[in-house]
Amino acid sequence: xxxxxxxxxxxxxxxxxxxxxGPLFRGDAQVxxxxxxxxxxxxxxxxxxxxxxxxxxxxAPSAHRALAAHRLLGTFYEAETVxxxxxxxxxxxxxxxxxxxxxxxxxRENSVSELERFAFDCLADAVDVSGAGTTDVLESYFRHVxxxxxxxxxxxxxxxxxxxxxxxxxDLYVVQLALDGLTEASAMSRNLGGAYGPEQSALFxxxxxxxxxxxxxxxxxxxxxxxxxxxxxATHVHAYWNFYLAGPLATNNYYYYLSRDHAKFFRYAGAVTxxxxxxxxxxxxxxxxxxxxxxxxxxxxxxxxxxxxxEHHGRITRDQVLLALADRHGPRVVPxxxxxxxxxxxxxxxxEEDTAAQIRWSDDLARYxxxxxxxxxxxxxEPDRIVLSPDAPxxxxxxxxxxxxxxxxxEADLVATPTGPPERLARGDVLLxxxxxxxxxxxxxxxxxxxxxxxxxxxxxxxxxxxxxTADRPAEQDG
Amino acid sequence: MxxxxxxxxxxxxTVYVGHDRYFVLHAGGPPLLVRDHCPHRGGPLSLARPxxxxxxxxxxxxxxxxxxxxxxRGCLPMVRSGDEAVVLLPDGTEPxxxxxxxxxxxxxxxxxxAC
Numbered sequence: 336x337x338x339x340x341x342x343x344x345x346x347x348x349x350x351x352x353x354x355x356x357g358p359l360f361r362g363d364a365q366v367x368x369x370x371x372x373x374x375x376x377x378x379x380x381x382x383x384x385x386x387x388x389x390x391x392x393x394x395a396p397s398a399h400r401a402l403a404a405h406r407l408l409g410t411f412y413e414a415e416t417v418x419x420x421x422x423x424x425x426x427x428x429x430x431x432x433x434x435x436x437x438x439x440x441x442x443r444e445n446s447v448s449e450l451e452r453f454a455f456d457c458l459a460d461a462v463d464v465s466g467a468g469t470t471d472v473l474e475s476y477f478r479h480v481x482x483x484x485x486x487x488x489x490x491x492x493x494x495x496x497x498x499x500x501x502x503x504x505x506d507l508y509v510v511q512l513a514l515d516g517l518t519e520a521s522a523m524s525r526n527l528g529g530a531y532g533p534e535q536s537a538l539f540x541x542x543x544x545x546x547x548x549x550x551x552x553x554x555x556x557x558x559x560x561x562x563x564x565x566x567x568x569a570t571h572v573h574a575y576w577n578f579y580l581a582g583p584l585a586t587n588n589y590y591y592y593l594s595r596d597h598a599k600f601f602r603y604a605g606a607v608t609x610x611x612x613x614x615x616x617x618x619x620x621x622x623x624x625x626x627x628x629x630x631x632x633x634x635x636x637x638x639x640x641x642x643x644x645x646e647h648h649g650r651i652t653r654d655q656v657l658l659a660l661a662d663r664h665g666p667r668v669v670p671x672x673x674x675x676x677x678x679x680x681x682x683x684x685x686x687e688e689d690t691a692a693q694i695r696w697s698d699d700l701a702r703y704x705x706x707x708x709x710x711x712x713x714x715x716x717e718p719d720r721i722v723l724s725p726d727a728p729x730x731x732x733x734x735x736x737x738x739x740x741x742x743x744x745x746e747a748d749l750v751a752t753p754t755g756p757p758e759r760l761a762r763g764d765v766l767l768x769x770x771x772x773x774x775x776x777x778x779x780x781x782x783x784x785x786x787x788x789x790x791x792x793x794x795x796x797x798x799x800x801x802x803x804x805t806a807d808r809p810a811e812q813d814g
Numbered sequence: 815m816x817x818x819x820x821x822x823x824x825x826x827x828t829v830y831v832g833h834d835r836y837f838v839l840h841a842g843g844p845p846l847l848v849r850d851h852c853p854h855r856g857g858p859l860s861l862a863r864p865x866x867x868x869x870x871x872x873x874x875x876x877x878x879x880x881x882x883x884x885x886x887r888g889c890l891p892m893v894r895s896g897d898e899a900v901v902l903l904p905d906g907t908e909p910x911x912x913x914x915x916x917x918x919x920x921x922x923x924x925x926x927x928a929c
Contacts, residue, residue: 463844463894465886475817476818
């Protein structure tokens with residue numbers, strides 16, 4: 336079926352599958368992607384089983400459907416940016432033509448709005464704003480949530496700190512940052528055009544900081560690559576595509592989602608102000624944790640830069656964008672500004688919790704072998720059977736429920752981190768994979784077969800997120 | 815600056831600010847923190863019942879019908895994320911407390927004739 340045929344009367348799932356089945360998105364046998372920004376594994380086989388008729392929920396940000404949807408959405412958004420390989424385009428002209436070509440563009444344009452509704456409509460249920468909005472209310476709310484973020488722990492960095500293998504955990508954390516770190520400010524660039532007064536100029540000041548004032552060596556993506564290089568990690572865009580978690584993907588996509596639609600401009604202004612305000616203390620914490628692990632061997636220029644400049648960006652966005660927009664445009668826009676702050680806080684939590692959960696699980700796989708032995712798998716239910724070969728495309732995925740992997744034949748490596756040693760599974764080995772945990776399997780014998788048994792009930796379903804912490808709670812009393 | 819309090823909507827539905835009482839009203843759309851005060855003589859609107867059309871609350875004191883839209887216009891600023899609600903109170907020094915009380919206004923509309 337050609338892309339044109341797929342468009343006529345096809346469901347969202349069918350259109351997405353047609354897109355993912357394109358030659359650019361099948362993946363290859365390597366765990367890391369080659370220096371080719373147009374190729375990224377969209378795991379069409381796993382995608383085919385995804386349900387795109389039931390929208391995502393805010394309570395299950397790491398579900399398989401969420402991972403699949405956000406990989407696609409991120410690819411759609413990036414196709415609206417300019418991606419060129421550092422080594423030159425000469426050997427990749429064919430992929431360039433396909434990636435930006437008419438067939439995929441038609442599929443993207445026919446699917447992107449529907450996929451955004453699928454992915455982000457849950458925010459309307461998760462967050463709401465009521466009551467009269469004033470600049471005073473906005474500023475008070477903003478200061479409250481920023482103070483909470485500045486004083487509260489980062490679950491992801493806490494997980495890095497607590498890991499047995501802190502180096503691997505730290506690398507996994509860096510990879511989640513690489514998703515944005517190597518294409519930084521691309522979403523923001525969409526909101527620089529037009530004419531909206533001094534607030535536009537304030538936003539542009541931040542943008543030009545991100546872009547190193549036109550000096551490539553000072554560009555934030557350049558100094559992020561230095562961080563990767565100091566860890567002997569790949570620096571090309573999406574080398575670690577297979578290890579981006581659903582939560583970080585959703586967080587990154589959220590800013591593209593807001594900035595693609597200028598009706599959401601005020602929400603974007605709220606969200607970017609929150610992000611800029613919490614980045615600085617976040618990077619101060621990251622410097623502390625990473626210095627503790629790596630000493631002077633890691634290049635933290637990127638973190639130092641953000642710990643410094645984001646203090647200014649936090650102030651500029653608060654005073655010259657967020658509050659200035661509220662003053663200039665009146666109470667009608669305040670609820671949208673508040674909503675943007677609240678949503679950014681929520682999706683930032685997805686990044687943190689998903690990354691923390693992946694670190695904790697991948698750092699403790701021996702225990703999950705034991706848990707698998709005691710897990711109750713569905714009796715009489717036919718397990719999924721995965722047949723692997725060393726040259727088969729390597730892809731990662733999550734599952735919506737806990738499963739036990741059982742090697743029925745041959746041997747395979749379970750890969751759950753970008754830089755850590757894989758977990759070798761021999762015939763008869765079992766390992767519990769909780770819902771929402773990212774993993775891939777790679778055969779190390781000419782053929783290997785893995786059985787996937789669902790576990791009931793779910794031990795760590797992605798919906799079972801911890802309750803949101805409350806701050807400033809007044810004393811309770813009966814009356 | 816406004817005062818900020820955080821309430822857990824799964825546990826609390828009433829806020830006292832000094833002598834003023836507010837309750838969480840579910841009247842279609844997002845939950846609202848509204849003043850528990852009938853504009854007629856100050857009756858407890860939290861103990862009102864919705865009229866059959868769901869558009870008004872029938873005050874338990876004198877049967878005054880208070881429009882939900884008017885109640886909504888006077889609600890306190892609140893940002894909800896999941897069960898957590900951040901409430902922005904006007905600046906002041908009155909003591910604040912939160913608790914759970916019976917709220918009849920969130921029950922289904924009365925089926926009998928409206929009084």
